Amino acid sequence: MPRVGHPLDRLFYPESVAIIGASRSPSKFGHIQVANLLNTGFGGRIYPVNPRADEILGLRCYPSVLDVPGRVDVAVVSIPAPKVPGAVRECVEKGVGFVVVISSGFKEMGAEGAELERKMVEAVKGTDTRIVGPNTTGILNAENGFTTTFVPIWGPMRPGPVSFIVQTGLFAGSFLMHVLTAEKFGLCKVAGLGNKCDLHEAEVLDYLAQDEATKVIAMYIEGVSDGRKFVEAAREAAREKPVIVLKSGRTEAEQRAALSHTGTLAGRDEIFDAACRQCGLIRVRDFEEMLDLVKAFAMQPVPRGPRTGVASYTGAGCVIASDECALMGLELAELSEESKARLAKALPPWARPTHPIDLEPLHETVGPDGYGLALDVLADDPGVDCVMANIMGLPEEMKGTPFYAEPEDFVRYFSRARERAPEKPIVVCISGDRAGVEASAEALEEVGFPVYPSIRRAIRALSALYRYSLVREKLASR
């Protein structure tokens, strides 16, 4: 099933997978991996490998990968580290395309582990077999349900436009759980690279840049294996789609921790920072910022300019939003005379049509439709490039008050604005009553509007969209 015409197609779209270390014990990684492939609806052949079992989860089990009847595209290895080099040698003999080594106990554990890792790399040298990992959760593709992860997955995954490259093993696990249960943007492909003894980030970046299903790339790395190749791949990728990078190992203390974690020596941070700017990568500070930006890019277009329209249910929200726009390189839009006239018509006599639009006086006259009117005005005004709406999540007990809008009402107001101006990104901040906030946030993200718990984070996401539009322009002109 070659998709991109790239060697990594076989890794992400395998037709047959061997699970070396498959287990009958439900808590073992080698059991969860088989169960996951059955749960996610993976359509390829699954070969459990375990010399001490005949059958696992209804699938015939083989003593060795060499006993598997047909071709094996990917072998997943979850056995104790000392046995891994032998298993890799068998995979080479079998002609396996990719061996995903989940096991830990290699370079990250000192000299003895490093020696095991060296032996493993030695085994594939000069062959067509590649190694992913070791010390990783490995690969996931939400499109075809293929995954090597040992994080339990109980059903098909929500497919979407976002691909991740991560260096770490278990962190990808909890991170993956979060994405699968709490995020609405949908997953495309995940590559956990672990110790990167063979396959490293530049190759995956190259692949994801070409992969049409991937619209946004997010990376977590502790260090770069080959700086030159990384820079080349990164620049090409950033020309095609936004690449968001979280790199830790910024301080000396952290560099020591990284060495004991994935055995990578983290490079000097300033050099990496300069490389990011040069390549057009979007660098973020933590996973929270990464996900904030990921969902903005996944759900919204990049704006044509920096002129930001703001509607807020409070005066303080207007003040804070103005401030954050200025601090983050956006400009507060100037409303046209026509827009002002539209607002003035709806406002109570004592209120003036200002920008940011304070929603409260509008609610007094037109009730919850004040949200819709403000969004329409910002969508229609040619002087507005992007929109941030700061709205209120209210408890059901407040139904009937002029401020109360149902989640469906918000969906209608925001969707109408998007129809009027599909080229303008719209981001949302909601605060207030916990249940009200959750219901409306969920409904809005479900239909593609990224929601943030603070104005600063909403504006930061808009600002990232805008800055990437400038980067892409610059890269295209080279």
Place this chain on the structure above:
Amino acid sequence: MPRVGHPLDRLFYPESVAIIGASRSPSKFGHIQVANLLNTGFGGRIYPVNPRADEILGLRCYPSVLDVPGRVDVAVVSIPAPKVPGAVRECVEKGVGFVVVISSGFKEMGAEGAELERKMVEAVKGTDTRIVGPNTTGILNAENGFTTTFVPIWGPMRPGPVSFIVQTGLFAGSFLMHVLTAEKFGLCKVAGLGNKCDLHEAEVLDYLAQDEATKVIAMYIEGVSDGRKFVEAAREAAREKPVIVLKSGRTEAEQRAALSHTGTLAGRDEIFDAACRQCGLIRVRDFEEMLDLVKAFAMQPVPRGPRTGVASYTGAGCVIASDECALMGLELAELSEESKARLAKALPPWARPTHPIDLEPLHETVGPDGYGLALDVLADDPGVDCVMANIMGLPEEMKGTPFYAEPEDFVRYFSRARERAPEKPIVVCISGDRAGVEASAEALEEVGFPVYPSIRRAIRALSALYRYSLVREKLASR
């Protein structure tokens, strides 16, 4: 009911309250205010004032505040702006202590409104009556259930150690809703000051500094009315308890917005920043950071030093935590030989006792008790001043795996560590499965451990505790 022996006692602990503009219509502010006082269990006398009603919510209604039989400590005014100066004059005649003017339409609306505000101030000049507001939600005291807010409250509020001073009206509303429904730290007193035509932040700060029930003060301001008084009150307050300040109006654009919002001219930001440092105030960037710090101060002690102990369920978490400690002025603790020996005894043979403590190998041998062991080691080690634990929220389906801990288990592990070292602040980061994260976060905050969704935010909170310990020391030595 004088508590502090301060003039503002009468505002926060009134024995009688008149609601001028009380209404029979359930959606009107003047109705919600009366309902709130009944719902929150306020024990004082409530006098609805409305010339066109005999009874509101079972309470006898009076045509004017002058008709109320006994003394009136606080009058709450929610009538159209042009009628407010007349109502204030009646309050003066009645000898009301504080008039809380909820109505908007004053200085924030231009010249005409400014004139109304001037008349109102004129009316109280030289009298014993003070004005709070206008353009505010006013006062709240969770201890006695007294509130003037028009945000509906359906039951007694969770009393706690945190008091807020806020400048804005409606923002305090949604912010208050958030605090009441989503936060566990518990409210003490809230003062919404609005346009601050009379009562301003320095006086309230002075009061809250002396108020024993208040352990943490958080402020949102757009500008300061009297710089000298503010600096004096702030320094005195910071000597007593942490004062967290969010000030917007930092940029020129925002200063324009602030002018049209509460009619305050926001001062130059650099001057304010210097004043904060000089007074020992803790300045934050947004409401999210404010609440992050508020809950750390409300729930945990300040540490004796910067040496931070970290336990994390992932190698990447260890790397990121080390980095954030270094970036935010904390030091990664060095574990004692005894601590290392305790860890080594529990670890599998291939793992070394490193710090930060990677929980994963411990889980492999002792299962979920690995959390407890790591926390005990950090609590007992004399080289550790404060603790950050990065834990995983797992789905119920993973019950029985070595990583899975029930919310009650986490509560037990963390509470045990606190008993062993009550002087060390402990903060928590949880990520993973949404339902698992929510259940454990809720349980831990319920028993006083602040929980954050990212390592950066957890470490930032610890860092604020540490920096305040230095500030307090410095202020005390003066």
